[in-house]
Amino acid sequence: MSIKRSLIKNTGFNLAGYFYLLIASFFSVSVLLNNLGRDVFGVYVFLASFISLSAVFDFGLSNAVVRKLSIPSTTNEDRVKTWKTSFAIFIIIALILFVCVIAILQFLTKSMPIFGHIDNNTINFSVMALAVIVFINHLNIHLLNLPQAEQRFDIFNSKTLLVGSANTIISAIVSGYYPNISILFAVQLIFHFLTFVFMVAYSLRFFPGSAFAPAYDKKTGTELFSFGLRNFVGTLAGQVESQFSNFILGALVSARAITSFNIPQSIVAKGAGVVSQFAQAFFPLSASLLEKDRIKKLKKLILGIELVVLLGGFLAVLLTYLVGYQFLTWWLKDLVVVEAAYPILKILSFYFVLVSLTPVPTALLQGLNKPQIPSFFGALTVFFEILFSFALISMGAVGVAYAFLGSVCITVPLILIITWVQLEQEISKVSQPEPLR
Secondary structure (H helix, E strand, O other): OOHHHHHHHHHHHEEEEEEEEHHHHHHOOOOOOOHHHHHHHHHHHHHHHHHHHHHHOOOOOOHHHHHHHOOOOOOOOHHHHHHHHHHHHHHHHHHHHHHHHHHHHHHHHHHHHHHHHOHHHHHHHHHHHHHHHHHHHHHHHHHHHHHHHOEEEHOOOOOHHHHHHHHHHHHHHHHHHHOOOHHHHHHHHHHHHHHHHHHHHHHHOHHHHHHHHOOOOHHHHHHHHHHHHHHHHHHHHHHHHHHHHHHHHHHHHHHHHHHHHHHHHHHHHHHHHHHHHHHHHHHHHHHOOOOOOOOHHHHHHHHHHHHHHHHHHHHHHHHHHHHHHHHHHHHHOHHHHHHHHHHHHHHHHHHHHHOOHHHHHHHHHHHHOOOOHHHHHHHHHHHHHHHHOOOOOOOOOEEEEEHHHHHHHHHHHHHHHHHHHHHHHHHHHOOOOOOOO
């Protein structure tokens, strides 16, 4: 299959799953908001953020495993060692995260005033359900590395179908009968487990018998961590960036402020997620294109993609100013939330323009074995966001939105320039004639 056809097919699977989740989330957010109420919905968002935040603690191993399994020169023996070593590491990390989530949430639920909106039984059950979800979800992260490496994005998106449905449509329906967040987390736990069962069945086809079982190989582990840790800082920074607003607004403003900021933030994140779905398919492909006769095609492909993304970003800003308020009013059906969220959405629409330009360069740098570069800029972006947020927190959620925009105005142009320089250097390197023997 040609490069473009392969990329289009894989991106198509990713986008199909993503748009399904986007539509499901679109309808479910307003239902959950109305069924739970503004304050409890804010608490729900805060607690749910621990699932995605915990998922980041793979120490970059996911991308390292995908890259290793994607490289054509990897032998079958190395594939088995990579799989078994990754499995062993993920089990250990999952157990540690299980304990940490319980300990952290036990502390936060007793110290943060936003938890005064729900009773102790609901809090305790929710904390336990979340801890188990975090454990199973971490094992699923390991299992999902295989279909991504095999470029089977139809299988890879099974989690979107199962877990995504539970988090959106199913939770919205259940909240109509049981407006209790602990019940919602219990339902989501069931679907995380179903994903785990499905992915185990798929993985056994590639690693049957003893090849499937976890077993740590020191040399393989060192190789995976060597790549992974350089990538991990950027991944962690990305999640801190996504969840930081929940913590600062929950601690220093109110639960309602979390709701007001989270809704426009989720709109922007879902828009940027369209590009991320492409980058997810692009990463294993880019690693296979770093050859003399193919790398210039890669350069043209990246330029075309970034131009389309930039035009899409400006269109999003235009639509926000033209119909954003009307859209939020129709969608949320809560004028109090709309009045608070719309100014934030306008600010974050410009943030979206810049952020949407970064997923493809990040995937390219990872393919070039330079994950430390996007990691550095991810950490730098979060540093500026935190710094600016504390400086502007007196403005409430709007101040945090300005902090997010200001940080990417500094860092995004820099990473785009450096990515271009790295690509030109790689082209020059692979274009050099091989020395005579």
